[in-house]
Amino acid sequence: xxxxxxxxxxxxxxxxxxxxxxxxxxxxxxxxxxxxxxxxxxxxxxxxxxxxxxxxxxxxxxxxxxxxxxxxxxxxxxxxxxxxxxxxxxxxxxxxxxxxxxxxxxxxxxxxxxxxxxxxxxxxxxxxxxxxxxxxxxxx
Numbered sequence: 001x002x003x004x005x006x007x008x009x010x011x012x013x014x015x016x017x018x019x020x021x022x023x024x025x026x027x028x029x030x031x032x033x034x035x036x037x038x039x040x041x042x043x044x045x046x047x048x049x050x051x052x053x054x055x056x057x058x059x060x061x062x063x064x065x066x067x068x069x070x071x072x073x074x075x076x077x078x079x080x081x082x083x084x085x086x087x088x089x090x091x092x093x094x095x096x097x098x099x100x101x102x103x104x105x106x107x108x109x110x111x112x113x114x115x116x117x118x119x120x121x122x123x124x125x126x127x128x129x130x131x132x133x134x135x136x137x138x139x140x
Contacts, residue, residue, distance in 0.1 A: 008067050012049070015062040033063070 012027040027033040030049065034042040045063060048056040055064035102110055 009070060010065045010067050013064050013066055017060055017062065030065075 010029075012030050012033050014025040014027065014033060016023050016025070027036070030042060030045055034040055034045065040061075045056050048054060049063070049065045055062060057063070102113075105113075
């Protein structure tokens with residue numbers, strides 16, 4: 001583990017309850033907030049946000065400290081692994097490889113693929129000729 005102590009970068013978020021414009025303000029630290037709004041005591045706010053680690057709230061303001069994330073929160077793991085197959089061009093039969101692939105697939109996948117290919121080949125404005133289709137009633 002790293003011997004250096006890592007400090008978290010935090011900001012102070014001020015949410016004003018009675019404002020329409022600039023209802024949310026972000027400050028780099030509590031001292032800058034107190035210099036901007038001298039009516040608030042640095043010591044009082046520091047006691048709330050520092051030791052108790054709970055936000056300060058009154059009728060006009062909700063004040064809290066939040067951590068700033070400088071690196072991704074969750075490391076993305078690559079879900080698709082690259083697969084590389086090398087073949088000699090003179091000995092490779094792509095048709096046989098395709099046949100093996102589709103015969104290994106389950107029937108639902110094969111039917112879906114055929115239906116999708118047929119649908120891609122038919123223009124959208126084409127309608128089915130319903131005079132060819134016969135509707136049969138089932139016997140009871």
